[in-house]
Amino acid sequence: MPALLHIDTSVDGERSRTRRLTAALADAWRARGPEYTVVARDLHLDPPPVMTASAQHWPERLRGGELLEAGVAAAQAAAIDELLAADAVVIGVPMYNYAMPATLKAWIDLVHVPGVTAPFDVDAQPLAGRAAVLIGARGGSDEDGGFAHALGSLELTLREGFGMDTRVVTTSRTLAHRVPELGPQLAADEFEAASARARALGASL
Template sequence: MPVLLKIDSSVDGAPSRTRRLTAGLAESWRSRGHDYTVVTRDLHRDPPPVMVASAQHWPERLRDGAQLDPALEAAQSSAIAELLAADAVVIGVPMYNYAMPATLKAWIDLVHVPGVTAPFDVESRPLAGRPAVLVAARGGTDDDGGFAHALGSLELTIGSGLGMHVRTITTSRTLADRVPALGEQLAEDELETALAQARALGATL
């Protein structure tokens, strides 16, 4: 039974571009057959714990005796298990102040563990080759290359670290309704193009 893990991090509800795009990809995924399922993780409604101890970054065998808070350890184990159970992942990445949301960074800190999900003392890459789609949106245009900045660390962590096959979908001008100079029609055209890309990937991942 193929499983898609859909991760949303936008603080907005229905108006969110990234939520519309991850939903479009998930809908296309489900349309492939009744056995194609989607697991949704909403990081805004259910925020993961932030990293408060360096021991969280390591498996127990490499913590030099340091102990994690039981609730934190349980949250990390659950997040890793959920990710490992997925055949594909789509992640909504709205850009806030030229960076990913704090909740998404907290999730990354939970699941990227050298020696468990990424190589360190052992060559451990259980997610190697699995597809991951990063769906990004920003308020302005991308004339300054901001998407490369916002997505760079995710591409490095998920691609180089976890070994997943990363693809990206981007849409901009989300503030066109407040900043007319951005062009509302251009914003809608970009969103439609991104939706078509998301649906195509959902049907082929």
């Protein structure tokens, strides 16, 4: 059965634009039939451990005898297994201080393992060709090109490291209700266009 891994990271709960957009994609995925399943992972409510040892970055055969704390090893194995079981992935990526959420970076540090999920001493790329959708949102406008900065390293990891077929959907001006000069109508129009794009991807990935 085709499985979608649905990852959310926003701290804003129901107000979150990224959560609403990832949900729109997941709903469209489910609407394709009962065989289209979704596994939800909320990194805000269940944050992964941050990297505290270089051993986490390597498979056991390349650690040079360095030990990985048992709880971290278990979390890493579970995160990698969950990712590898997915046929497609959608990730909500709100911009916080011009960067991805810290919980998402911690998740990437768990699942990006050279020689396991990305090439190093072997040509490991088990996720190659699978679809990944990044759903980005930011409070201001994107006239400064900030999305390229905030999403760039994540897109690079998925596309180049994992070999995934990566798409990006973005919406901005999410603070228009607090900063009217951002343009509430522009914000609404952007969000509706992003919603339509997310639904289309969920129906076609």
